[in-house]
Amino acid sequence: AQSVSQHNHHVILSEAASLELGCNYSYGGTVNLFWYVQYPGQHLQLLLKYFSGDPLVKGIKGFEAEFIKSKFSFNLRKPSVQWSDTAEYFCAVEAAGGYQKVTFGTGTKLQVIP
Amino acid sequence: NAGVTQTPKFQVLKTGQSMTLQCAQDMNHEYMSWYRQDPGMGLRLIHYSVGAGITDQGEVPNGYNVSRSTTEDFPLRLLSAAPSQTSVYFCASRKNPGASNQPQHFGDGTRLSIL
Numbered sequence: 001a002q003s004v005s006q007h008n009h010h011v012i013l014s015e016a017a018s019l020e021l022g023c024n025y026s027y028g029g030t031v032n033l034f035w036y037v038q039y040p041g042q043h044l045q046l047l048l049k050y051f052s053g054d055p056l057v058k059g060i061k062g063f064e065a066e067f068i069k070s071k072f073s074f075n076l077r078k079p080s081v082q083w084s085d086t087a088e089y090f091c092a093v094e095a096a097g098g099y100q101k102v103t104f105g106t107g108t109k110l111q112v113i114p
Numbered sequence: 115n116a117g118v119t120q121t122p123k124f125q126v127l128k129t130g131q132s133m134t135l136q137c138a139q140d141m142n143h144e145y146m147s148w149y150r151q152d153p154g155m156g157l158r159l160i161h162y163s164v165g166a167g168i169t170d171q172g173e174v175p176n177g178y179n180v181s182r183s184t185t186e187d188f189p190l191r192l193l194s195a196a197p198s199q200t201s202v203y204f205c206a207s208r209k210n211p212g213a214s215n216q217p218q219h220f221g222d223g224t225r226l227s228i229l
Contacts, residue, residue, distance in 0.1 A: 009154070034217055043204060043220040044157075090156060101172060102218060104149075106156040 002027035002093050006105035013081050014113050021076040021108050023065075023091030030096040033074040035065055038088045038107075047089070050074065051096070061085070086112045116140050120205050120221035127195045127228050135190040135224050137205030144210045146188040147218070150174065150201040157204065163188055164210075195228045202226070 003026045013019060025031060032051050036044040048059025055067040065076045074091060091105040121136045139146065147162035149172075159172030163182040177199060179191040188207075192199060202225050206218040 006156075043222045044206075045220075046217045049217050101159055101162065102147075103159075104157040106154060 002031065002095060002103050004091050004093050004103055004105035006089075006091055006108050008108045009106070010109045010111070012111045012113065015083055016080050017112075019076070019078040019081045019085070019110070021089055021091075021110070023074045023076065023105060025072050025074065025091075025093040027072075027093065027095060032094045032096050033065075033067060034092040034094075034102070035059065035063070035074070035076050036090045036092060036104075038090065040087070044090065047076070081110070081112050083112045083114045086110060118205055118207050118219050118221035120203075120224050122224060123222065124225050125227070127192075127226070129195060129197060129228060131195050132191070132193050133195065135192075135203055135205075135226070137188045137190065137221060138186050139188075139205075139207040139219070140186065141207060141209075141219065142185060143207035143219070144185070145218075146182070146205065146207045147172070148178070148180065148188070148190045149204045149206065150199075151204060151223075152201050160190065160203075197228045200226060200228045 005024045007022045034049045035047040037047050038044050048057050050057045050067045058064045063078050088107045088109045090107045094102045118139045144165045148160040149157040151157050158174045161180040163169045169180050202223050204223050205221040208218045209216045
């Protein structure tokens with residue numbers, strides 16, 4: 001079974017600072033990878049996904065993530081955060097192919113200070 | 115297009131009571147799932163279904179039952195509520211992952227408190 005680790009539980013940044021949130025997964029085969037965002041009081045929304053192809057994936061709102069297979073990592077980045085990026089971010093992984101369970105990390109709370 | 119609809123949005127129960135959390139989707143998605151979200155633990159899969167008539171257990175299935183009589187609906191039943199089931203519950207759906215590279219769509223959640 002796969003697992004996901006998000007090592008940063010709470011991150012505080014000032015506006016315009018750069019962001020990188022770590023995500024490492026454990027699984028021996030091919031995976032699909034996701035980053036979701038949850039704004040306060042709302043449901044999860046997809047930021048970006050990786051299924052195959054270019055390991056540098058661009059998502060909505062200026063976010064991007066890079067899949068590094070050798071490191072089992074899928075870190076989320078944004079060059080300049082805004083106050084509106086304050087939210088909780090979840091990395092998720094599933095074994096590729098067919099019906100598979102999606103496993104979520106424990107989440108990283110990002111607080112952006114104006 | 116309503117997407118994934120969960121009802122109710124909030125519910126308070128007493129220990130031992132039963133209830134059903136409703137989930138419906140209008141996107142003709144084969145795959146539906148239930149998660150619970152607890153602080154510091156992310157989302158944990160309770161049960162999932164790959165199509166009408168087919169269900170399976172996730173990571174934390176104890177205390178919950180599901181059924182999938184139609185493609186659209188995937189209710190989650192708590193037979194005898196316990197305080198440990200206090201949580202926020204999310205329903206999600208997606209097209210067949212093997213046929214399309216589509217992620218899950220989430221409902222707005224049900225906040226459940228067990229006293």
